[in-house]
Amino acid sequence: MRLSQPACEVIPLDEAAAHRVGAILARAAGSDLVAGAVVDAAPSDAVIVTSDRPDITQLLDAIGSTATIVDV
Numbered sequence: 857m858r859l860s861q862p863a864c865e866v867i868p869l870d871e872a873a874a875h876r877v878g879a880i881l882a883r884a885a886g887s888d889l890v891a892g893a894v895v896d897a898a899p900s901d902a903v904i905v906t907s908d909r910p911d912i913t914q915l916l917d918a919i920g921s922t923a924t925i926v927d928v
Contacts, residue, residue, distance in 0.1 A: 867897045884918035891915055898923050 869877070877892040886892060888911045895915040898904055902923040906912050909925055916923055 869893055880915055884915045886915055
């Protein structure tokens, strides 16, 4: 079954994004590439659904984002 409207957006991790993610991880002293990519792609008013609140919070704080975290 395919939804008529996607439930999420798939964003490619191209070279430019990889460099941004690396900079976020360096700033936060983090190492979780996936969390870094999520934070990079999320606008400041985003709602991020995650089971990894500590990593996401650390990265959001490092870039000054006000995105909301929802735990699953």
